[in-house]
Amino acid sequence: MWIFWLIAIPLVLFALGVVLSKNLFRSTIYLGATLVLTALIYLLLHAELLGFIQILLYTGGVATLLVFAIMLTQRIVGEDITQQSRGLVGGAIASLAVLLILFFFLGSSQLDFSVRPYPENLNLALGKNLFVTYVLPFEVLSVLLLAAIIGAIVMARRDR
Amino acid sequence: MTVTPYIGLGFVLFSIGLFGVLTRRNTVGILMAIELMLNASNIVLVAFSRMHGNLGGQLFAFFTITVTVAEVAVGLAIVIQVFRLKKTIHADEITLLKG
Amino acid sequence: MNQVQVLTLLVLLPPLISFAWNGVVIPWRRAGKPAAWLSILAILTSFVASLVLAKTVLASPGPYSWEWTWLPFQNFKPIIVGFYIDPLAALMLVVVTLVASMVQIYSLGYMSEEPAGSLGRYYTYHSLFSFAMLGLTASASLLQIYIFWELVGLCSYLLIGFWYQKPSAANAAVKAFWTTRLGDVGFALGIVVLWAHTGTFALPELFHKVEAGQIATSILALTMLLVFFGAMGKSAQFPLHIWLPDAMEGPTPVSALIHAATMVAAGVYLVARIFPLYSHAESVMTFIAYIGSFTAFFAATIALVQEDIKRVLAYSTISQLGYMMAALGVGSVMAGFFHLFTHAFFKALLFLAAGSVIHAMHTNDIWKMGRLAKPMKQTAIVFIIGTLALAGVPPFAGYFSKDEIIIKVVESGMVLPAIFALATVFLTAFYMFRVVFVVFFSHREPEGHPHESPAVMTGPMWFLAALSVVAGFLFKGLFEKFFGHAAEAMETAQEAATAASHVPGWLPILTLILALGGILLAYLIYQKEAISHERLRAQFRPVYVMLQKKYWMDDIAYFLYRRVLVGGLSVICGWFDRYIVDGIVNLVTWLTRKSGEILRLLQNGVVQDYLYGVIFGLILFILLGIF
Numbered sequence: 001m002w003i004f005w006l007i008a009i010p011l012v013l014f015a016l017g018v019v020l021s022k023n024l025f026r027s028t029i030y031l032g033a034t035l036v037l038t039a040l041i042y043l044l045l046h047a048e049l050l051g052f053i054q055i056l057l058y059t060g061g062v063a064t065l066l067v068f069a070i071m072l073t074q075r076i077v078g079e080d081i082t083q084q085s086r087g088l089v090g091g092a093i094a095s096l097a098v099l100l101i102l103f104f105f106l107g108s109s110q111l112d113f114s115v116r117p118y119p120e121n122l123n124l125a126l127g128k129n130l131f132v133t134y135v136l137p138f139e140v141l142s143v144l145l146l147a148a149i150i151g152a153i154v155m156a157r158r159d160r
Numbered sequence: 161m162t163v164t165p166y167i168g169l170g171f172v173l174f175s176i177g178l179f180g181v182l183t184r185r186n187t188v189g190i191l192m193a194i195e196l197m198l199n200a201s202n203i204v205l206v207a208f209s210r211m212h213g214n215l216g217g218q219l220f221a222f223f224t225i226t227v228t229v230a231e232v233a234v235g236l237a238i239v240i241q242v243f244r245l246k247k248t249i250h251a252d253e254i255t256l257l258k259g
Numbered sequence: 260m261n262q263v264q265v266l267t268l269l270v271l272l273p274p275l276i277s278f279a280w281n282g283v284v285i286p287w288r289r290a291g292k293p294a295a296w297l298s299i300l301a302i303l304t305s306f307v308a309s310l311v312l313a314k315t316v317l318a319s320p321g322p323y324s325w326e327w328t329w330l331p332f333q334n335f336k337p338i339i340v341g342f343y344i345d346p347l348a349a350l351m352l353v354v355v356t357l358v359a360s361m362v363q364i365y366s367l368g369y370m371s372e373e374p375a376g377s378l379g380r381y382y383t384y385h386s387l388f389s390f391a392m393l394g395l396t397a398s399a400s401l402l403q404i405y406i407f408w409e410l411v412g413l414c415s416y417l418l419i420g421f422w423y424q425k426p427s428a429a430n431a432a433v434k435a436f437w438t439t440r441l442g443d444v445g446f447a448l449g450i451v452v453l454w455a456h457t458g459t460f461a462l463p464e465l466f467h468k469v470e471a472g473q474i475a476t477s478i479l480a481l482t483m484l485l486v487f488f489g490a491m492g493k494s495a496q497f498p499l500h501i502w503l504p505d506a507m508e509g510p511t512p513v514s515a516l517i518h519a520a521t522m523v524a525a526g527v528y529l530v531a532r533i534f535p536l537y538s539h540a541e542s543v544m545t546f547i548a549y550i551g552s553f554t555a556f557f558a559a560t561i562a563l564v565q566e567d568i569k570r571v572l573a574y575s576t577i578s579q580l581g582y583m584m585a586a587l588g589v590g591s592v593m594a595g596f597f598h599l600f601t602h603a604f605f606k607a608l609l610f611l612a613a614g615s616v617i618h619a620m621h622t623n624d625i626w627k628m629g630r631l632a633k634p635m636k637q638t639a640i641v642f643i644i645g646t647l648a649l650a651g652v653p654p655f656a657g658y659f660s661k662d663e664i665i666i667k668v669v670e671s672g673m674v675l676p677a678i679f680a681l682a683t684v685f686l687t688a689f690y691m692f693r694v695v696f697v698v699f700f701s702h703r704e705p706e707g708h709p710h711e712s713p714a715v716m717t718g719p720m721w722f723l724a725a726l727s728v729v730a731g732f733l734f735k736g737l738f739e740k741f742f743g744h745a746a747e748a749m750e751t752a753q754e755a756a757t758a759a760s761h762v763p764g765w766l767p768i769l770t771l772i773l774a775l776g777g778i779l780l781a782y783l784i785y786q787k788e789a790i791s792h793e794r795l796r797a798q799f800r801p802v803y804v805m806l807q808k809k810y811w812m813d814d815i816a817y818f819l820y821r822r823v824l825v826g827g828l829s830v831i832c833g834w835f836d837r838y839i840v841d842g843i844v845n846l847v848t849w850l851t852r853k854s855g856e857i858l859r860l861l862q863n864g865v866v867q868d869y870l871y872g873v874i875f876g877l878i879l880f881i882l883l884g885i886f
Contacts, residue, residue: 001161004165004166008165008169011169011173012169012172012173012176015172015173015176015177015196016176018176018180018192018193018196019176019177019179019180019183019184019189019192019193019196024186024188024189027189027192028192031192031195031196034173034196034199035195035199038199038202038203041166041169041203041206042203042206044166045163045166045206045207045209045210046210047206047209047210047218047221049218050206050218050221050222050225053222053225054202054225057225057226057229058195058199058225058228058229061229062195062228062229062232065232065233065236066188066191066192066232066236068236069188069191069236069239069240070188072240073188073239073240073243073249084185084186085183085184085185086183086185086252086867087182087183087867088183090182090871091178091179091182091183092179094178094179094182094871094874094875095175095176095178095179095182096175097874097878098174098175098178098874098877098878099171099172099174099175101878101881102171102174102175103168103171104885106164106167106168106171111211113162113163113164113167113211114161114162114163114211115161115162115163115210115211115213116210116211116212116213117213118210118213118215119213119215122215125215126215126218126219129215129216129219130219130222134219134223137223138223141223141226141227144226144227144230145226145229145230147230148229148230148231148233148234149233151233151234151237152233152234152236152237153237154237155234155237155238155240155241156236156237156240156241178874181867181870182867182870182871183867190867251865251866251867252865252867254864254866255863255864255865256864
């Protein structure tokens with residue numbers, strides 16, 4: 001259990017850093033750290049494959065993309081990368097309200113939260129699920145990715 | 161072992177992400193906060209998957225990650241395009257929806 | 260389908276087809292003459308069919324009734340439409356088709372100067388009117404009668420206002436429409452109340468129920484009174500008579516058909532049609548008798564001083580309709596309907612002859628005419644035939660029917676109606692011969708160059724003139740056979756009351772003397788000028804003015820309409836509209852605008868602020884789910 005807390009507390013701190021940091025670059029770094037720590041959480045939850053994919057895709061892909069975007073806009077704006085926040089109090093109240101409600105549900109839930117065992121051969125079961133049961137959403141997702149790439153290129157193009 | 165702490169962690173991360181979406185002025189910052197929220201929901205999904213001993217939750221997290229990547233790509237493209245149009249990346253200065 | 264059904268459809272459908280064809284399908288109305296020929300062909304077909312129908316029905320009286328379900332109800336009996344043919348309806352169909360045929364043929368000559376489009380419109384209206392009137396006659400349910408009733412009212416409106424470029428014609432059309440509508444409100448209320456209490460509009464069923472005593476007397480009296488208001492409006496009974504004289508603004512053949520022979524008789528026909536119901540509402544019958552006889556007398560007095568030839572005839576029509584109503588009021592369908600029958604012929608004839616005069620002179624003023632007997636010999640002869648028939652001189656048609664009415668009225672023992680009826684005989688003879696002498700025989704030179712009308716006009720006139728001569732003695736037996744019995748039930752009921760007033764043998768002689776006296780007086784005043792009518796006028800100035808002003812009835816109606824309805828009601832309505840309705844509207848506008856101004860603050864365009872709304876809504880939903 002202590003491993004969980006060892007991961008969870010820095011995770012929350014990094015997340016707060018993402019939303020509070022004045023420096024956009026730092027925010028990105030914190031986000032990367034958050035994502036890596038999340039991958040560790042996945043490992044704790046016996047979702048090893050997902051954890052590695054998380055590092056690969058998120059930390060490798062998304063974080064890089066974000067850095068690109070920041071660089072691009074900074075270069076065009078020529079502005080400092082410091083960023084401000086607005087309505088901190090309102091945001092805090094709203095998000096705390098949501099948090100309270102979520103915890104209220106968690107507290108009042110009648111569910112049994114104890115862990116049940118996964119199938120014997122986890123990776124085989126995962127592969128079967130992914131490529132047999134959910135093969136259609138999987139393929140549709142590939143189309144979505146293609147569409148997103150084309151859309152991003154078209155939108156980001158400078159001239160028509 | 162129970163998954164309750166994991167779910168609580170997801171909720172906390174979700175709220176932090178929501179706070180970021182609400183307060184960030186920079187559009188790229190908002191995007192990051194959204195990533196945070198999606199990440200939190202993934203944690204909760206995986207936790208429930210573990211709780212039920214059902215792989216569906218994990219698979220859903222897979223799909224979420226994939227969709228998120230697409231979303232980030234398109235979202236950043238939109239940010240850049242809006243930035244070209246309005247000469248700002250501050251969300252509260254982009255008020256095309258104003259009535 | 261049996262023979263009667265086929266014949267009834269043959270009577271009803273040709274005018275409808277003609278109307279649809281000329282008006283909508285292939286608009287021959289724009290071409291004028293073809294529309295006229297089609298319309299005449301249709302009405303002649305109807306006429307022939309109605310003759311055959313009458314022959315069939317009179318051979319075996321029926322009544323024939325057949326119905327279709329029209330509006331089915333969940334908890335009530337369905338409303339039916341259908342036809343109800345008995346001798347009354349069959350004879351009425353003959354009258355309508357006959358007069359309509361004659362008038363339509365006559366109109367070919369009278370309306371010859373109209374442009375093609377206008378002529379086509381005229382005949383299209385005529386076809387519609389014929390269909391509506393025939394439908395009204397043959398209807399098997401009160402609702403159906405009401406629908407056709409309004410339809411003939413519409414045609415009347417359209418044809419009075421036929422020359423709508425003339426403001427007077429347009430106004431007269433509106434006045435006719437409004438005044439009759441006033442009565443129709445009563446009619447509509449009456450049949451609805453009756454329906455509420457009996458659950459049916461169907462005539463045969465109503466007759467059956469009333470015979471079985473299933474309708475409470477009070478309800479029957481109330482509804483019959485209300486229905487009679489409708490009849491009063493349509494048949495121009497006092498005080499709703501004011502529209503008929505103005506209706507003379509329409510083309511003269513229209514006056515002959517609609518405002519003399521058929522539509523205005525619809526009120527009389529309606530009362531005769533549902534007479535089994537009326538005969539059980541004696542108080543209403545008495546009311547009808549008084550209204551009818553008073554109208555007869557009242558209108559006759561006004562007719563004395565009219566200077567417009569058509570208005571004299573119009574008031575005469577009102578007076579004669581009063582006679583018919585009086586006859587029905589004392590319980591004699593035979594007398595009332597017989598008079599309707601003969602009156603249709605000679606009054607249509609008089610109007611057509613008057614139209615012929617107007618066509619020649621281009622004026623309605625009798626004082627601008629004179630000595631027309633010489634240039635317009637045929638018109639003069641038929642006019643005199645019609646006048647003699649109207650005045651009630653034997654052996655002309657009017658003598659038989661009017662005598663019958665007077666006998667019945669006197670028999671009833673009601674003193675005032677009897678006096679009115681007798682006085683009207685004298686007045687009728689006087690005012691009609693006043694017109695005859697002034698227009699056709701006086702020494703005054705007529706203005707312009709009058710000429711005889713073409714054969715297409717004189718032909719129908721001669722036909723009607725022949726009927727005006729023979730209809731009385733030829734058909735009296737027929738009417739007695741079929742409608743005499745309707746009165747019997749009534750008579751037995753009243754026998755005890757009226758036993759004392761036996762009809763004196765000298766009554767027919769008295770009426771004859773009165774009629775001849777009227778003629779003689781008119782001769783002395785207007786032909787011999789033994790008594791100067793100017794001196795008379797000066798002597799009886801107040802009376803003359805009163806008659807000239809038509810007892811100020813128009814002014815009273817105008818006052819009621821203008822000052823009370825428009826002046827009073829509209830002030831209230833205006834105030835209400837200005838301050839209450841407009842106020843509410845303005846308040847709503849103000850509220851909308853203000854709330855919009857406030858709400859648009861929410862729409863600041865910042866996506867993050869919208870997100871607060873989403874969260875707020877989400878929290879609300881969750882709270883709703885929890886509690």
